[in-house]
Amino acid sequence: MEQSNMRASSGKVTAPAGELASVINGCYQCGKCSAGCPVASEMDLLPHQMVRLGVLGDVERIVSSQSIWLCLTCHTCGARCPNGIDVPALLDHIRHQVVAGKIETQQPQVPAFHTTFMQNVRRFGRVHELSLVGMYKMKTKTWFADMKLGLEMFRKGKMHIMPKFPFGNNAVKEIFKKSSLK
């Protein structure tokens, strides 16, 4: 008979293994993580349900959920879990594979923002906020959202036109070569 804890993921995303698996295996479904999660009311899978799916190796359901990208990484769950389980640690493991494999998900604007952010870091070594926002808007075609706020911030001198180029730029490019965002 197939053991539930031996079930592997069907698709491109691998189930938690090693240290992460042994930590989440301690979950006894008390639901404390979900009780304190600030976005639980918006989620289609609650934090304790995602942990259960992680234990069962059914990560595909997490990949296709809204919740994977709604999680704020606020670590409220992890700070309160009686078994030291931090839901974003589980989700990061899955999010990395989704990004590396360019897998289509719900809430695509969230990973789009984070990859745009990292491309900005790769290019300049530091974040240049104005071009980050511009690139993100280009990618998601959300030109007009927050336009007034952007202008206001510009007027207040909160946005700089020119990026700064630290010398460490090349070291940062080398770091990116060892990542999935080459």
Next chain:
Amino acid sequence: MELSYYPGCTLTGSAQELNESFTNAASALGITLKELPDWTCCGASSAHMVDAYLESALPARDLLLAEELARDVVAPCAACHLRLKAAAHRIGEDEALRRDFPFKGEIKVLSGLELFHRDELRAALKSKVVKPLEGLRVVPYYGCLAVRPPEILQPADPENPMEMDRLLEALGAEVLDWPYKTDCCGGSLALTRTDLVLKLSRKLLDMALMVDADVMVTFCPMCQANLDTRQEDISRETGHAYQIPIVYLTELMGVALGNPQARSWFGKHLVSPERILASKGLI
């Protein structure tokens, strides 16, 4: 005291008022800050979302730079501080990462709050106050990254931190008890799910209004930006005018220490604290 200074991208960009008020407060307390030469981005709240190596390697590079100088390093931005600490932790556990970044852990990574909260600095601060913040009703808002994850940050109390409370008391402010010190403002979804962020931020602002606070005080540039810039949207959505200034602890330190530059920092806020501070005779 001499420290290396890691300002991070936000403080050199949209949170200049934190950069200026922080460096001013440090120098008033006799701390010499030396900007870490050639520092690069720590990966902030994005690297960990996309790649495990970037998450640790980007801040690890900065840790190595800091260790070469053999001075403890302070990172006022809550996200930078967490990323640097988390990378130091990971290097201790991950041999491959340690080979790429042989950080030995001989220097400490300090948050701004941790630094100013030291007994001797808190006492020095208290003795230098020329304009006690009497009658100013404040709610201290720590946010997530000052206390979580607790295994990395080792806070004295992750549910009810007191460091900012004590510093505000040293400045003479009336520190109010409120339940949302460490509740999330939603900052990481600021541009991607603004609707959700408005809900979370509004919850915090409503509670601050309920306890009749004059200002909300924070040390985190993401929280500050999020709560300050979204009040106009929240006002439009609800039909109530939200106008609660979100100030940095270090800005209030500047006011209490009589720093004439404080006014220029407030010009960077969308909801300026100038009126309320002036009405209390503080500026």
